[in-house]
Amino acid sequence: MSKLNGKREQARSEGLKVNVAILGAGSIANAMAETLNAMTHTREYGGLVNLYAVAARDAGRAAQFASRYGLPVSYGSYAELLADPDVDLIYIATPHSLHAEQGLACIEAGKNILVEKAFTANASQAQELLTAAERSGLLCTEAIWPRYMPSRAIIDDILESGAIGEVKAASANLGYPTHYKKRITDPNLAGGALLDVGVYTLNFVDMALSDRSQRHIDRIETSMLPYETGVDAHDSITLYYDDGVMATNAASMLAVSDRTGTVWGTDGYLIVQNVNNPESIDVFDKEHHMAKHYAVPRQLTGYEYEVAAAANAVLDGETECTQMPHADTLRIMELMDSIRGEWGLKYPFE
Template sequence: MTDQTQRPLNVAIMGAGRIARHMAETLSKMAASEEYASVAKPYAIASRSQDKADAFAKDFNLPHAYGTYEAMLADPDIDLVYIATPHNVHEENGIACMRAGKNILVEKSFTANEKQALNLLDVADDTGMLCTEAIWTRYMPSRAMIDEIISSGMIGEVTSISADLSYPVSYKSRMTDPSLAGGALLDVGVYPLNFIDMIMGAQEIKDMSTIMVPYSTGVDASNSTTLVYDDNTMAVATSSMLCASDRDGIVRGTNGYLICHNINNVESIDVFDADHKLTNHLHVPEQLTGYEYEVAAAVKAIREGKHECIEMTHADTLRIMHLMDQIRQGWNLTYPFE
């Protein structure tokens, strides 16, 4: 294998579902882009079906299609694997990849629970491979834009945050099946929690209240969680797989507030003063798909010999996984495999 600093890294995709197709589209656009052509190369797809892998490879012009994960892991030319399988098998898949010498970019939710996350990160420490969570909002330029508004003092001292992400997706079996770690929380609810966490960081949560409405299978269909931090900032995260929502993230301060339109992929940010007057409207930079930022960050970390990305450190991932475990504990919701 040639020097990883001198060529684009070969990226393979594990799993051939909807989100895998988005990543394949992203990698194709990166390869055709002057800015990203030297970063990553679309290389392979691995599915549990050779026919499905072949069709996927044809759709995205991938040079290699594997009908088993084991066959893909035996390929010595793969530098980075994007894991796009269901939450409940991320631990198993990620460990297999790293033991085979593959760096990994793991689709959110990182794992189904904190215990699995700890196991996965133990193997990252043991192997020295990159292991990072692919929650794209952590890597996007919008994050730095929000940070800059808050640090400038434009809205004053932050005292309140709210964030919602809801889509009517209960028709998808992976969303409703407890054995696949289904429910709104791990799929869409993880975004409001990350939105809040990107602002509050590692500050201790001193109080939490949470409630959910169950789906017929027992997983959460809709949920709401209120967090109170050590500095008395109150944050409310809501999500649902039953309805469409405004998807807004709002950060409120003593001198005004900001509204992020679509926390799943921030489209624009409006800043208001204390009299509700619009003082600034910011557009985010044009993007290929939005996934390119996490891929580029992973490649940068690999080239620097790191096994985590600064945009989503292992500590960040564990903090979110721990919080989601606490939330489910408040609902008395466990998955069959736990």
Template sequence: MSRRNGIHDGTVNVAILGCGRIAHHMAQTLHDMAGDERYSTLIRPYAVATRDDDPRAERFADRYGFDRAYGSYESMLADPEIDLVYVATPHAMHARHAIACMMAGKNVLVEKSFTANEEQARKVLDVASQTRLLCTEAIWTRYMPSRRIILDTLRSGVVGTPRQVYANLSYPVSDKARMTDPAMAGGALLDVGVYPINFVAMAFPEATPRSVTSSCVFTDRGVDEQFSATFWLDNGVAATIDSSMVSVGSRQGVIQGDKGYLIVENINNPERISVFDADHRQIDKILFPDQITGYEYQVVSAAKAILEGATQCEEMPHEETLRIMRIMDSLRAQWGEVYPFEH
């Protein structure tokens, strides 16, 4: 069987490390991609691994049509047929698992947040540089077609000169053990707050914060439960974001200019853009393309990058991952939030 850049017949064998909730979403995506003529020759749902639980891995593999099931991460990483590993473990484990994958010769797609802090992110990217393997952050909104459509709409001038932006993402998810566990880098920021931050960064890619004012409320275990922050960008835009893991939020992204404003419904998986003029009349509604789940775009980007011999994806380059981690570190510094493993 021929190989291109180490890949069998140009098809990338994808494995999932971890079997939690997010892993199921990715597995369903890979299953559906394998049955879609647009993607079936590009990727193959190949393997899944749990930590010390063979039956669970086997049930997962059977459910989604994976070829291999492993009851330990180490045994999966020893499989020479794996080309790309999707790291689907909690934030605090991302750095360790991503590095283990690359040291085993596997390219990695690391679920957001990339790591728990910038220091960890730099260690991961140092290994990526040493191994010359693909390493990219799996924050799906960065890879979706909606990103370009939102930016094109904004740059068309339909709302005039942007002056303010507001973005929210909030879900009641505090019942999940990892979300309230400091040792797992729990809290609203890394899990849901990362999306409003990225929304602002994608809308104004050339802008950087001049100053930040923020505050948060902690859980009784000392992780951020909900927070708000205002970023004064160097392009003159005031960006206000908020997130919570105990409330249902609007999920909206609102960009306001001197001629009107636009509303993006659901910044976590954009559904449409509504455009309003200065008199609050809706003048346009823009829909986004149909998709399998939305996860397919990051998989396609990673697979193509591997086939091309690239070490990062243009949708989320390493420097941008570091910049977002740095912003989140700065927010936690304002709040005095320190994870136990950071002491």
């Protein structure tokens, strides 16, 4: 376990930072390295995190990555990274199908983890990883960035204020042409639109309809258009709740969508531009007049919020982040399992 777990005051007094390592060297790993480098040059985060190491399956690739972003340490195997006693937090940046196995290996090695979405390939894997993390006392949290962003609090405040009345429906869509990427189309890597972009739309409506003590999904109506490899290419998902509220979701790995998220109420509605990285929030009244425009605070990349939350959780000795508790991660994974069950879509390893 990291020497910093549960030692926020000691870290502050001694000027210690949370050493973050990146497991994997793909595109999302590059985005995280850029984020961590930017964080170290800010007053807010500069004393919190340090971009320390990267590991890839190829030593040359890892070394190139480290050179590009100024990392002091690189490893040509994941095992070497896990054996490094100076690693406090590992960001897992590999395909969905590998998250459970690699996450368990990190936990067994005493490492705190921030796991890129989708958290795992299915709920069974998620439960195994979360159980191991909770028993270990180590941090394990899902890196689905809108859950950590300031925009979430803005949307929550609007809905709680009653500005649009009683919420009756929500919708979200997200689509990018990504079918040229093997990790997206390969069923062995848990590919498809659902785990890549559909997870964002489901999280958006889940956050918008967050009064789960009074609201539960009663039924799901869904269909998908399969890609030639058998994974889902276009998804349509409608969730019906037991109190009469409805949420519609659309996701695609073939087309560019408008990325809009909406919440409809009895007195108006709100529109969020870009559900996976909100750019603005507009509130409209019954007559479709804009009542208020909310600008989202400036950010480094948007990933800094999940990193800061994870680093602070490590220093506080927490096993989960309040922004994305284990129960929410598991519930979304169970929902995606149910949706795939309706489609009859199983990954080869299941």
